[in-house]
Amino acid sequence: MNTQPFRKNLLVFFVAPAIAACDAATPSAASHSAAPAAPTDSPDVAPTKLPANFTSYATQSIGPNVLCHVGAVTGDDGMNQKPVAYARNIKNQQILWMAKLDVPVNTFQSRATHCTSVGDSAFVLLQSDTQPEQTLSQTLLRVVKLNMKTGAVTLQKNLDVPKAYSAWVDEGADHFQWQAGALVVSGTYRTSSDNDSQAAFTLHLNSDLKP
Numbered sequence: 001m002n003t004q005p006f007r008k009n010l011l012v013f014f015v016a017p018a019i020a021a022c023d024a025a026t027p028s029a030a031s032h033s034a035a036p037a038a039p040t041d042s043p044d045v046a047p048t049k050l051p052a053n054f055t056s057y058a059t060q061s062i063g064p065n066v067l068c069h070v071g072a073v074t075g076d077d078g079m080n081q082k083p084v085a086y087a088r089n090i091k092n093q094q095i096l097w098m099a100k101l102d103v104p105v106n107t108f109q110s111r112a113t114h115c116t117s118v119g120d121s122a123f124v125l126l127q128s129d130t131q132p133e134q135t136l137s138q139t140l141l142r143v144v145k146l147n148m149k150t151g152a153v154t155l156q157k158n159l160d161v162p163k164a165y166s167a168w169v170d171e172g173a174d175h176f177q178w179q180a181g182a183l184v185v186s187g188t189y190r191t192s193s194d195n196d197s198q199a200a201f202t203l204h205l206n207s208d209l210k211p
Contacts, residue, residue: 050095054084055111060173062117062148065090070112070124073100079132083112085124085144087151097151104128104142104158112144114169114176116183118207121154122146123183125176127168136193138166143183143209157209161201164189182206 056071067088072081086098101124103110110128117123124144131137141159146152161167169175169187176185182204191197205211 050086051084053078055081057111057113058115058171058173060115060117062087062115062122066096068115068117068122068124070115072109072111079109081109081111083110083124083126085112085115085122085146085151087122087148097149099124099146099151099153101126101144101153104140106130107140108132110142113171114173116173116177117148118178118183120148121207122148122151123176125169125185139168141167141169141185141187143185143205145207145209155209159185159203161187161189161203163191164201165192166190167201183209 051073053074053076054071055074056069058070060068060070062068067090068085069088070083070085072083074081082103083101084098085101087096088094089096101110101112104126107128107130109132110126112124113127114125115122122145124146126142126144128140128142129137130140141161143157143159144153145155147154159167167187167189169185175187176183178184183206184202184204186200186202188198189201191199203211
């Protein structure tokens with residue numbers, strides 16, 4: 001989209017390189033073979049390798065020897081992006097967890113473009129398109145909070161950019177970072193479908209994704 005500088009060519013994709021409860025019960029013969037139900041907020045089990053057609057958008061350190069990778073997977077036609085984030089151990093290159101994130105309601109595709117962390121949580125920025133036609137589409141923003149150790153989604157919230165018809169965040173860690181105790185998100189927005197009506201914005205959020 002000519003109004004989304006950070007959107008990559010969807011027809012070119014690659015596999016990133018190597019950097020790329022249930023209640024407790026007493027065991028019994030009858031229950032020993034029953035598998036416990038997976039928590040509903042758990043990410044998909046991390047595979048041994050990245051899914052096909054994964055495009056990397058950014059890599060950011062989120063702890064000692066741990067990198068957060070964000071991007072999207074597509075169909076074989078390079079369309080219909082679905083956001084993905086995963087953590088990798090730098091020393092042994094092992095994928096610690098992988099989260100295949102939901103495409104927000106009322107959008108047709110989404111990509112994870114930025115990642116940062118504070119305390120025991122990682123924060124991922126999603127940028128989503130409302131329509132396949134670039135000249136008509138709007139870009140919507142969402143922040144997803146993940147458990148640093150498991151990748152489970154603990155909170156997510158759409159970002160409200162006042163007066164924005166469409167908003168986006170350019171490439172670079174400085175546009176999505178923790179600063180003075182706040183998650184600072186800075187980008188550009190349009191007040192209408194007119195490409196000439198652009199302005200900069202900056203949002204400050206706490207760890208609960210509130211202003």
